[in-house]
Amino acid sequence: MSHDHAHDHPHGSDLSPVEARVRALESLLTEKGYIDPAAMDALVELYETKVGPHAGARVVARAWVDPDYRARLLADATPAIAELGIGGRGGEHMVVVANTPETHNLVVCTLCSCYPWPVLGLPPVWYKAPPYRARAVIDPRGVLAEFGVTIPETTRITVWDSTAETRYMVLPMRPANTAGFSEEALAALVTRDAMIGTGLPGTVPPTPPEMPV
């Protein structure tokens, strides 16, 4: 997080070309008063340490334990997510799509990098890079195979291309053998990729029969 706001040597020889350009631009925009580096530090801290997929996992876990909440979430996701104190930039217009035995959902942004920040944080590099953006829409099963995910042939795949300000999050199916789990324990099973559709939640082995003492 430490950053030297040097104005004297924006092209210091120890900097790579891209680092030098960034340093020069930040120095210039700061000098002109358009940006405040302290605000930038706070933004980085917000998205590096506070906003992330743990928020989306809380939403999923709540939907797994509370059928009324699940119904609200699928009907109008933004206010339902806000009930848990979650929302903001990049998630102003949320749509949550539920996986079922009949349908598996997969989220992509073929045109740029649209991604539901308040519930998942900033997107990983692969989500923003050409291979995923190119192939998710034309070969979703092939992409899923690269994530080690196989969806039964009888399950339809719906791909959601995030081409406007609506932002999609997948509600995965609740894993088996989780009856009686707390919301916290359930949330711990929910991975970021499960909420993009490139993964599935963690699995839980069946509880072994109780041994006589």
Add this chain to the structure above:
Amino acid sequence: MNGAQDLGGAHGFGPVVPEPDEPVFHADWERRVFAMAMAMGFTGAWNLDGSRATRESLPPAQYLASSYYEIWLAALEKQVAATGLATPDEIAAGRASEPTKPVARVLARDGLEARFRAGFPSSCEPAAPARFAVGDIVLARNAHPTGHTRLPRYARGRRGRVERVEGAFVYPDTNAYQAGENPTWLYTVSFTAQELWGASGDPGGIVTVAAFEPYLEPA
């Protein structure tokens, strides 16, 4: 525009390579570019649609050879110069030699988290009734505007079904150029994979696109 950003359906980019335990940023300069883009967007000198339009207007060879935040940086430099906030010479020097141009607001540390957790909605009051309803069969227009648009090429000329009426939103095609928010109805439209990709489409598969009303016509 039919630029390098419109990647849906392209071949030859190789496998998806997830990075285990990926950090949010891979270098400090990425942190600064991310935060600069957010902070400069907040000034009101341009908007999110304008940023996307600038990024996708990079020459295709540059776009595809650049990392994500390199694209953001190149677009930031272009936008700063294009809006007259600084000259190319100042950008190269990293020092001001011209007067500051007024901006609408400057992002401050105080209240920042609450501001970003509140968000910046782009929904608006509709100017007219919606033309389409859920269940309507529509044709995505086979149009190729040279400016910013959000209808991917793979959907153009294809027949789909309106699945959701999302409401009226800021229209990116005009807003990108500060030519008006132009409230426009937005629909989620589903296409069968075989409508989009022919026989190679995943049987039973569906792709949905969020499509603005001018992108669509009755089928």
